[in-house]
Amino acid sequence: MTTARDSEAGYEIDTDPDRVDIDLVHHWLSTDAFWALGRSRDLVERSMRGSLNFGVYDGEGAQVAYARVVTDHATFAWLCDVYVDPAHRGRGLGVRLATAVRDHLTPYELKRTLLATLDAHELYGKVGFTPVPDPEMLMMLGPAT
Numbered sequence: 001m002t003t004a005r006d007s008e009a010g011y012e013i014d015t016d017p018d019r020v021d022i023d024l025v026h027h028w029l030s031t032d033a034f035w036a037l038g039r040s041r042d043l044v045e046r047s048m049r050g051s052l053n054f055g056v057y058d059g060e061g062a063q064v065a066y067a068r069v070v071t072d073h074a075t076f077a078w079l080c081d082v083y084v085d086p087a088h089r090g091r092g093l094g095v096r097l098a099t100a101v102r103d104h105l106t107p108y109e110l111k112r113t114l115l116a117t118l119d120a121h122e123l124y125g126k127v128g129f130t131p132v133p134d135p136e137m138l139m140m141l142g143p144a145t
Contacts, residue, residue, distance in 0.1 A: 009091065009092070009096075010058060010059040011056055011057065011058060011059075011064070011093065011096070012056070012057045013054060013055070013056050013057075013096065013097060013100040014054070014055050014057065015052060015053060015054055015055075015104065016055075017048065017053050019055050019057070019063070020048065020053050020055050020063065020066065021055075021063045022041070022044065022045055022048065023041075024063055025044060025048070025063075025066045025081075025083070026039070026041045026044040026045075028066065028083045028085070029044060029081060029083065030044070032083075032086075033081070033083055034118075035118075036081065047068065047081070048068060050070065051068040051069060051070050051071075052068065052069040052070075052071060052104075053066070053067075053068050053069075054066065054067045054068065054069070054097060054100060054101055054104075056084075056088075056093055056096075056097055058088070064084065064085045064087075064088040064093070065082075065083060065084040065085060065088065065093050065094075065097055066081065066082070066083050067079060067080075067081060067082040067083070067097050067098070067101055068080055068081045069101055069105070071105070071108075071110070073108050074108065074110070075110060075111045075112070076110060076111065076112055076113070076114075077105055077108075077110050077112075077113040077114070078113070078114050078115065079098070079101055079113060079114070079115040080115065080116070082094065082097065082098065082115075082120075084097070094120065094123050095123055095126050095127060098123065098124055098126075098127040098129075099127050102127050102128060113129075114132075115129060
């Protein structure tokens with residue numbers, strides 16, 4: 001478990017899965033995150049169980065942001081489902097959250113950490129993410145039809 005306190009801003013970032021408000025994260029993802037609209041609570045819960053979860057909490061302990069990382073803790077990680085509550089946007093929480101993820105993963109000396117974004121390239125660039133240099137190397141298997 002990792003906890004990072006940002007006393008100046010009054011936020012805390014924690015990887016304790018017991019602190020994550022699953023109902024709130026499900027609400028955020030299924031109703032407001034374009035990549036996860038309609039995602040079922042069961043699917044959110046299963047994805048959390050198989051992931052390293054990061055919660056951001058305000059001074060009263062209420063969750064205000066979330067991110068999860070799918071990783072083997074040895075060679076690869078995928079940062080996904082990054083979400084900041086609209087009432088807390090514009091305060092740099094996305095950058096702080098992505099930085100906390102990067103710093104948490106650094107000791108594992110992973111070969112590659114990926115993410116997909118449509119509109120937050122500048123945010124992730126501040127943390128060190130760059131476009132994939134050889135996208136023709138990457139392939140994907142979509143959902144079975």
